[in-house]
Amino acid sequence: MTSINPDTLIRPEIRALSAYRVPPATGLIKLDAMENPHAWPGELQVAWQQRLDGVQLNRYPDPTGTALKARLRQVMAIPDSMDVLLGNGSDELIQLVAMAVAMPGRTVVAPEPSFVMYRMIATFVGMDYIGVPLNASDFSLDRAAMLEAIERHKPALVFLAYPNNPTGNLFDADAMQDIIQATPGLVVVDEAYFTFAGQSFIGKLAEYDNLLLMRTVSKQGLAGLRLGYLVGSEQWLNEIDKLRLPYNINVLTQLSVEFALEHHAVLDAQAQSICAERERLLAELQQWSGITAYPSATNFILLRTPEGQAERLFAALLEAGVLIKNLHPVGGLLQDCLRVTVGAPEENRAMLGALQDAL
Ligand SMILES: *Cc1c(COP(=O)(O)O)cnc(C)c1O
Numbered sequence: 001m002t003s004i005n006p007d008t009l010i011r012p013e014i015r016a017l018s019a020y021r022v023p024p025a026t027g028l029i030k031l032d033a034m035e036n037p038h039a040w041p042g043e044l045q046v047a048w049q050q051r052l053d054g055v056q057l058n059r060y061p062d063p064t065g066t067a068l069k070a071r072l073r074q075v076m077a078i079p080d081s082m083d084v085l086l087g088n089g090s091d092e093l094i095q096l097v098a099m100a101v102a103m104p105g106r107t108v109v110a111p112e113p114s115f116v117m118y119r120m121i122a123t124f125v126g127m128d129y130i131g132v133p134l135n136a137s138d139f140s141l142d143r144a145a146m147l148e149a150i151e152r153h154k155p156a157l158v159f160l161a162y163p164n165n166p167t168g169n170l171f172d173a174d175a176m177q178d179i180i181q182a183t184p185g186l187v188v189v190d191e192a193y194f195t196f197a198g199q200s201f202i203g204k205l206a207e208y209d210n211l212l213l214m215r216t217v218s219k220q221g222l223a224g225l226r227l228g229y230l231v232g233s234e235q236w237l238n239e240i241d242k243l244r245l246p247y248n249i250n251v252l253t254q255l256s257v258e259f260a261l262e263h264h265a266v267l268d269a270q271a272q273s274i275c276a277e278r279e280r281l282l283a284e285l286q287q288w289s290g291i292t293a294y295p296s297a298t299n300f301i302l303l304r305t306p307e308g309q310a311e312r313l314f315a316a317l318l319e320a321g322v323l324i325k326n327l328h329p330v331g332g333l334l335q336d337c338l339r340v341t342v343g344a345p346e347e348n349r350a351m352l353g354a355l356q357d358a359l
Pocket residue numbers: 034088089090091092115161164165190192215216217218223226227228
């Protein structure tokens with residue numbers, strides 16, 4: 001048997017990547033991944049389990065998720081003229097769209113900082129990635145810089161997270177429309193946090209034939225099920241669908257999300273209480289000296305710590321049993337930054353207490 005050296009076989013850009021790392025969280029208050037902290041009421045839990053009783057695990061799932069799509073269309077008010085494509089999380093949809101347009105020399109453009117998977121997946125599929133810095137003062141879109149990058153690189157794909165992760169803000173809708181118009185390729189507006197933001201580009205789909213809208217049920221409280229959906233015109237989704245692996249949405253996910261959407265009032269009420277809690281947290285943090293807490297249209301808050309303190313504060317919180325996200329290692333505009341997910345009131349109190357002690 002010959003021995004094959006990974007250094008010569010694996011593509012250099014893959015060897016240069018570090019894997020997406022999820023830190024262990026056992027026993028910790030988990031405020032690092034934008035999960036909904038609330039469980040379902042007992043009777044809903046029981047009704048869900050009864051629904052699952054009928055499921056046939058020996059059969060493949062519905063290949064296109066017909067019933068789930070119909071329910072999504074109804075609950076999310078998806079226009080009849082638009083198609084829907086389901087993904088194993090929106091991460092899979094980002095990958096499918098990228099695979100559909102990837103060719104050597106083609107470019108993905110996104111603002112920076114934004115969702116890390118845009119850059120990673122561009123690399124996976126062999127595309128060039130251009131990150132265009134947001135305005136440093138308020139993380140708004142630098143419209144001129146974005147338009148210049150689009151003019152220069154003629155991107156096949158642009159991602160705009162609305163609202164943006166990890167900054168939490170909604171970009172200016174006019175600037176976004178200028179970008180959509182100027183882009184020679186597809187623009188994916190990623191509305192992972194739509195349930196907290198109350199703003200959407202869904203009504204703009206018919207206006208721009210290069211616009212696709214992406215959402216996920218993860219941040220709504222169903223992160224464990226892995227379901228994202230892409231909305232757009234048939235001419236694009238028919239092509240992207242060809243790259244989807246058969247049966248990408250398993251039976252338990254199809255049934256469970258359908259069930260949850262039948263009871264979406266429960267999820268909506270949870271989102272409302274998370275937003276109220278976010279505002280309480282922000283009001284408190286904005287009174288502290290040293291910490292800058294940025295406004296948020298999501299279920300997380302970006303914090304800027306005093307210079308050089310982010311690592312120490314992150315470690316102190318961890319020591320106190322609270323896991324948040326340390327963004328300082330990312331660098332750039334995120335130097336000295338931490339991100340906290342809005343948890344249940346008692347979790348937030350624990351986080352605030354530990355942060356105050358450490359400061
Ligand atoms: C969390 C997140 C996603 C990923 O969602 P999944 O459906 O869980 O894969 C996509 N985009 C943004 C901006 C996110 O914050």
